Amino acid sequence: MLNVDLGRLYRTGGHEIDEDLHAGAVDWDEGDTAPAGPLHVRLDLRPAGRDVVARGVLEGTVEAECRRCLKPARRRISEDVSLVFRNDAEPDDPDDYPLPERGSTLDLWPAVREQWLLVAPSFLECESPCRGLCPRCGADLDEEDCGCEVSEADERWGPLLALAGGDASPMTEEVADGRSEEEGIEAEKA
Ligand SMILES: [Zn+2]
Numbered sequence: 653m654l655n656v657d658l659g660r661l662y663r664t665g666g667h668e669i670d671e672d673l674h675a676g677a678v679d680w681d682e683g684d685t686a687p688a689g690p691l692h693v694r695l696d697l698r699p700a701g702r703d704v705v706a707r708g709v710l711e712g713t714v715e716a717e718c719r720r721c722l723k724p725a726r727r728r729i730s731e732d733v734s735l736v737f738r739n740d741a742e743p744d745d746p747d748d749y750p751l752p753e754r755g756s757t758l759d760l761w762p763a764v765r766e767q768w769l770l771v772a773p774s775f776l777e778c779e780s781p782c783r784g785l786c787p788r789c790g791a792d793l794d795e796e797d798c799g800c801e802v803s804e805a806d807e808r809w810g811p812l813l814a815l816a817g818g819d820a821s822p823m824t825e826e827v828a829d830g831r832s833e834e835e836g837i838e839a840e841k842a
């Protein structure tokens with residue numbers, strides 16, 4: 653599917669790829685931010701000497717829980733890519749990939765997967781700005797104003813505390829203790 657016959661490419665001078673890669677047709681690793689739905693790959697390949705230059709677009713949709721309110725969030729990704737495949741690929745260049753050492757088939761998948769992972773966001777927010785969940789009572793602040801008084805420390809821990817059951821008080825006590833200790837040290841120095 654993403655295999656390119658290099659002999660043919662050098663002979664004909666060009667090859668176009670326009671594919672929808674569905675989950676299951678390609679090997680995403682565990683932990684990859686794989687797209688929800690197909691990954692659309694459009695690439696125009698041309699030989700440049702013995703090298704191969706590939707230019708085109710990767711398109712797909714990322715779906716995840718909003719990191720603030722945990723509601724479903726999605727974002728459409730459309731990213732221009734420009735890759736070079738060569739025998740002496742520069743390992744530090746993220747757009748440089750090796751040509752196969754043996755055989756005449758170039759598998760584009762490792763490069764396509766890596767390029768997608770470079771641009772796919774590892775977390776999403778549903779809409780900006782998302783107000784998230786109240787760290788005290790767990791209310792969805794985009795939908796209601798619960799009226800809880802929330803300190804800055806609460807806000808930072810909000811999503812985690814809401815997951816853990818919504819009781820913010822032990823955490824705030826810890827933060828308060830830490831502060832008074834620091835102040836105490838400062839006072840001794842002075
Ligand atoms: Zn949200």
Ligand SMILES: [Zn+2]
Nearest residue numbers: 786789798800
């Ligand atoms: Zn609340």
